[in-house]
Amino acid sequence: MLRKVLGLGLSVILMAATTISSKASGFQKLDATTFKSDYRITSIHIGSDVSEISDYAFRNLNNLKSITVSENNPYFTSYSNCLYDKEMTELVCFPPALSGAVIPASVVTIRNNALHGVADGIKQQVRDVIEAQASGYLKESEVPGAHFIHTEYGIKWKEADGTVTSPYSNIMNLAGAVVSASSTGSMTQQQQLEAAFYYVAGSISYERSTQEPSGQWVKEYAQNTLSEKKGNCYGYAAAFAYVAKGLGYDTRVCTGTVKSSLGGRTAHAWTEVKVAGKWYVFDAEMQNAKGSGYYKQTYDSYPAGPLEKEKEYKVSF
Numbered sequence: 421m422l423r424k425v426l427g428l429g430l431s432v433i434l435m436a437a438t439t440i441s442s443k444a445s446g447f448q449k450l451d452a453t454t455f456k457s458d459y460r461i462t463s464i465h466i467g468s469d470v471s472e473i474s475d476y477a478f479r480n481l482n483n484l485k486s487i488t489v490s491e492n493n494p495y496f497t498s499y500s501n502c503l504y505d506k507e508m509t510e511l512v513c514f515p516p517a518l519s520g521a522v523i524p525a526s527v528v529t530i531r532n533n534a535l536h537g538v539a540d541g542i543k544q545q546v547r548d549v550i551e552a553q554a555s556g557y558l559k560e561s562e563v564p565g566a567h568f569i570h571t572e573y574g575i576k577w578k579e580a581d582g583t584v585t586s587p588y589s590n591i592m593n594l595a596g597a598v599v600s601a602s603s604t605g606s607m608t609q610q611q612q613l614e615a616a617f618y619y620v621a622g623s624i625s626y627e628r629s630t631q632e633p634s635g636q637w638v639k640e641y642a643q644n645t646l647s648e649k650k651g652n653c654y655g656y657a658a659a660f661a662y663v664a665k666g667l668g669y670d671t672r673v674c675t676g677t678v679k680s681s682l683g684g685r686t687a688h689a690w691t692e693v694k695v696a697g698k699w700y701v702f703d704a705e706m707q708n709a710k711g712s713g714y715y716k717q718t719y720d721s722y723p724a725g726p727l728e729k730e731k732e733y734k735v736s737f
Contacts, residue, residue, distance in 0.1 A: 452476040459483055462517070466503070468492035473503075473512060475532040482537050484515040499524055514538055514546055521546075528554035552696035556610035563609050566737075567668030568596050570605030591639055592737050594646040595666040598659075612667050613693070617715050620660045621707035625650040632687055638673050638733045656705035657689040661735045664702070670694040676730040690727065701727065 447454065449472040455461060457480035464478075468490040478484065486501040497506050500521040503513040510529045514521065516537030527550055535543045560569055568587075569578045575596040576584050587593045602619035603612040624645060629652040633641060637654070642662045645655030654675070661671040671693050678688040690703040693716075700716045706724060707714040713723040 448472065450474065450477040452479065455481060457481065462486070463488070466490065466493060466496060466498075468494075471495050478513045478515075479533060479536050481516065483517050485517040487513060487515060511535075511546070511550065514542075518542075523549050523553075525553055528557050552698075555696045556608070558609045560605045560607070560609065560612070563668040565668050568599045568666045570600070570603075575600045589737060591643050591646075591662055592666070594643060595659075595662045598646065598663045599666055609667060609669075610695070613664060613669065613695075614715065616663045616667065617660060617702055617704060617707070620656065620663060621704040621714075623649060624656060624659065624704070624708065626705065626708060627651055627655075632675075638735060653705040654689040656708070657691045657703075658735075660702060660704045661691045661693075662737075664691065664693045665735050665737065671735045673733045673735060674727075674729050674731070675733075676728045678724055678727055685728070688727070692732070 447467070447470055450466070450470055451474040454477055455464070459480065459482050461481050462483050463486040464481075464484065466473075466487065466489045470493060473496065478487075487498050487503040488501075489496050489498040489503065493506070495506055496512065497504055497508060499508065500523075501515060501518055502511065502521050502523075504511060504524075504527065508524050508526045510531055511523075511527055511534045512531050513534050516539075518538075519542070523546065530547065530550055535546060538546070560567075564580075566580045567578055568575050569584070571584075575587065577587050577592065577596070578584050587596045598616055598619060599612065602615040607615065627650040633654055638658045638661070641651065641655045642658035645651030645659040646662075651659065654673075657673045657675075661673045665671045671691060673689060674692055675687070675689045677685040680686040690701055690706075692699045693702050694700075695716065701714075701719060701722050702716060703714040703722070710723070717723070719725065719727055
């Protein structure tokens, strides 16, 4: 996934007669003395020999719009005119005069001074995107709040205050069993979520039922579906909601209608999970039925849409 950052209303004055390009070749280290804060520089190409770049290398290059890197450089790379480490996990420099860029989903950290001189509006957008991406890459030990953890003694429950206990209810044991079967402690939280989703979608058999649940039904449906390995759309939605909750996510079960293959609309249920501050649709039952396309969708991108939500139910252990 790529996230696009767009600058709106940014005004940059470029003096075409005095702008220049610079090639940083033959250097092993770039620092504040390399470009000497030359405001005329508009583009920089970094050669294959550069192995170290200081936090101050690009300071005050206020007309810089583009950074490119030799494909043979083993330490750095460029994408959409920005500079990254080779693995594209850290933003090293967002050129100050660049009015927009695409941020790769792998980028989760921002180097000191990487946004120096960037317009405030764009700077905040870049920070928001990367912070949101970083939250999905947390290791199990870094996930805040209460959630399941893998231990040498099996799946345990870690309270928000750090206390570790055994799962203490039937639904916790059932959800924990899915986490144990589908993921490992070395996975990121997002990897665990994805693995658990496909496990639920693939391990539960669909059981047709036209009865719509009423009252406080979510926990009961989740327990029955996870224990019996079968259920209708309400069961799938409730089951995955509890599993995702056990991974440390805010979750809720939604009911409403979806477009029917026979025409018109039909009753349906799905799960919503809050990932990096935004709610997404996860539909394990439709994933089971259709085979693909129902992991982490928006209401606009949901393949069998439009979904029309009527009710939502919060999930907690």
